[in-house]
Amino acid sequence: SNTIKTVESSLNTQIDSEFAFITKTIMKCQKCGFQQFIFERVSILSLYIPFGYEKTTLDNCIQLYFSESALEGKDCSHCHEKCEYSLFPTLIEDHMPEILVIHLARFRVTKNGYVKNNSKVECPKVLNFEETFGFDIKYKLLGFIIHSGSLT
Numbered sequence: 718s719n720t721i722k723t724v725e726s727s728l729n730t731q732i733d734s735e736f737a738f739i740t741k742t743i744m745k746c747q748k749c750g751f752q753q754f755i756f757e758r759v760s761i762l763s764l765y766i767p768f769g770y771e772k773t774t775l776d777n778c779i780q781l782y783f784s785e786s787a788l789e790g791k792d793c794s795h796c797h798e799k800c801e802y803s804l805f806p807t808l809i810e811d812h813m814p815e816i817l818v819i820h821l822a823r824f825r826v827t828k829n830g831y832v833k834n835n836s837k838v839e840c841p842k843v844l845n846f847e848e849t850f851g852f853d854i855k856y857k858l859l860g861f862i863i864h865s866g867s868l869t
Contacts (some may be wrong), residue, residue: 724756725812736760739812743805744788751795763820772837778821779849783807810852817844817856824868831868 721739728737742755764778788802823834844856 719754719756721754721756721809721812724758727758732760733758735815736818738814738817739809741807741809743803743807745803745805746793746795746800747803748798748800749793749796751793753794760814761818761820763822765822765825766834766836766838768825768834768836770836772839775819775838775840775844776849778838783849808846808850810850810854813846813854816859833867 721741724739728734728739737758737760740757740759742757744753744755745751762779762782764775764782766778767773767781783806786804788804790799791802792798793800793802821838824831825834840858840861842858844858846852846854
């Protein structure tokens with residue numbers, strides 16, 4: 718079963734204690750309102766960069782990742798009908814890492830192959846989760862890696 722205790726028990730290495738964290742996604746059935754929780758162990762926050770902008774901010778990428786999305790055609794375990802779910806991903810304050818690694822996903826698959834998003838992303842020197850998540854956890858920027866060019 719997918720409980721927070723099950724996921725917590727998998728966090729048992731030195732690397733986990735510094736880099737791993739737990740995300741919680743609320744899946745809500747749009748027919749009956751039943752909610753399920755999905756907990757996942759994560760060690761890298763992989764964020765998409767919104768297309769169509771010359772520049773954006775890291776905060777915009779984070780808000781895009783943690784915004785509501787939909788999942789269709791899944792059977793509800795409560796009303797037993799095929800329905801649409803609303804997905805609400807979030808972070809858990811008590812399960813944040815000491816060191817947060819963020820990956821900015823610049824490539825997307827299209828019918829013509831991979832397309833690179835060259836938008837500039839402004840990153841703050843201190844990332845604060847208070848406004849987005851309501852808890853006072855801050856991360857100081859330690860470094861970044863820039864890959865230039867294409868996949869080939």
